[in-house]
Amino acid sequence: MTKKYLLAPGPTPVPANVLLSMAMPMIHHRAPDFLPILESARAGLKWLFQTKNDVLILCSSGTGGMVASVTNFFNTGDKVLVVNGGKFGERWTKICETYGLKVKEITVEWGYAVKPSDIESILKAEPDIKGVFMQAVETSTGVYYDVETIAKIVRNFENTLLIVDAISALVAHDIKSDDWGIDIMVGGSQKGLMLPAGLSFVSISDKAWKANESSRLPRFYFNLKKERDNLLKNQTNFSSPVSLIIGLNEAIKMLQAEGLENVFARHARLANATREAVKAIGLNLFSKESPSNSVTAIMMPEGIDGQTVYKNLREKYGVTGAGGQDKAKGKIYRLAHLGYADTFDVIVGIASLEMALKGLGYNIQLGKAVAKAQELLMK
């Protein structure tokens, strides 16, 4: 018997009470039993997204929410700006191009954050840009982009929407949608929200709804206007994934009991301990600047392959983190501290990494990184 630990940046562990809430007998999504649950989950999402705007719930993985953010607000030929600093920035470009948008990319070297001033310069030079697409946390590099500064720039351009993929950032980072002026923010269930994959969430500002009126891209399954019409009747457009929404409601209650400030502080504390612990044994972060509080991307030592570390941890120790994607493959190991994560998840993550690296020939003193994490986690 090997006991299993899930420390990947999605899916993340689902708390037992959430799992069991989803094991309740099925109820009908159009019947009164379900309606207060849906209503409560929607109110909870508004609280979490820090917005007065509607947050729509879609039955899809997070990518479905990203697609909806393109097809409901733009037209073929629209010029948009995409921040591409990793695998998920690249995904924005692919989606936009699929629907005939003209994409201008800001290419950011993997491991670095986009410079808000670069976005400002481009928008000033090209005011016909209709949307800026970015990640909050670029999961592939572990970098958090400065959403606040960027949002405060973009909101000055009245014909430009800011679309933020917050799939990996939500719950771990304090993102003030309304205060900062984010037009569209996308979330997913299998990350900070501590649920299985299967739900995506999209918040939409008045400015974005205005753009929706003149958007003519084809959409049927992800028709946000229709979802909104159904929301007013406390319904969803198509069959609700009832069990996941019951779980969502339960997960949000846990976060609300903790309080938003405490939730963010917990993630900051776990992330900081993880970062300092790996530095204590001579490892570098792959995120050269602005490392996220969701996931820590760790450079592997010279001569040790990140995929080997990932597999060794999984097979020998039962710990599932994540390797690198695309150009980071083999170079890094990623350890998440996202959602249902606390002190001893970091300890397990760090202790197991030390053991795997030592076993693969990296010359370290066992327990050194753990001690650093302990020290910081006691505070």
Add this chain to the structure above:
Amino acid sequence: MTKKYLLAPGPTPVPANVLLSMAMPMIHHRAPDFLPILESARAGLKWLFQTKNDVLILCSSGTGGMVASVTNFFNTGDKVLVVNGGKFGERWTKICETYGLKVKEITVEWGYAVKPSDIESILKAEPDIKGVFMQAVETSTGVYYDVETIAKIVRNFENTLLIVDAISALVAHDIKSDDWGIDIMVGGSQKGLMLPAGLSFVSISDKAWKANESSRLPRFYFNLKKERDNLLKNQTNFSSPVSLIIGLNEAIKMLQAEGLENVFARHARLANATREAVKAIGLNLFSKESPSNSVTAIMMPEGIDGQTVYKNLREKYGVTGAGGQDKAKGKIYRLAHLGYADTFDVIVGIASLEMALKGLGYNIQLGKAVAKAQELLMK
């Protein structure tokens, strides 16, 4: 305390072992723990769809599978034929029109089945029709269309695909995809498969894959070619809804233990008992021909509103069936016998309907319909 019974044509009840299987701790969809589960679920779907073709699993409600069946195989301006005999036939038209297809409709009066010879005449007269879209069971009217005869007609037209929405039919009706020559068949999780909503399934013939090569409609989230490429690596294109796929695997195992012939015979037996029982108390079926084995649509007596019956059953007796949709609203009550359904689900459905009707002033002898159902269910 009112004990609750779910007898709607989706969502349907989820067996306790399936619910509990989905409450297993989360595992990663790219890690080896999950891969045999995904593989087994996929093999099970091929068995259930009676096909050697790939059956792709999408994270969406059934409508997502319907959209995928349009956007992956056609082009703007393609002429297609839609069988519209209810709310879900209408949905095919709406989806096709959203993506710029030219729709010719065969309008079938609600409660009747399409005549296969009508389809044949149209295809002969207009051989440029690229696809025929139909339901197997039109859930809104409870009618089963003659998929076998239609498939055997359409397969003679080499440039025409047959697309069957089997969302409500699957598990209840014996549909031989390969033997009959169905090109694309769509299923959903929350019907015969005894799961919560959140998964759709699409089987695809070689003829359809051929059409996929020249299809240029925009698609990203529902890109079936990419799903197939991932299937070859035993992956899904985006984050798998892990818990639902674990449940799917469990549900299919139950059906396999019963055997396909027995599964169909059970549904036929329950449906027949339901139909004869309601006729025994003077009620008529809304399905004037070819009533389905998934759901029975029952005409309400003169002066009794179907929505009142539906609400009375739900509120007074805890039994959730379904009312009518759109033009059938108020006229009918629908009782499903689909998925995790057996003898005493029919008894509860019929007994509660008798009690509700009696309470609302319909002059019947209590137990008469129940007795008819008992008699037939003893066989």
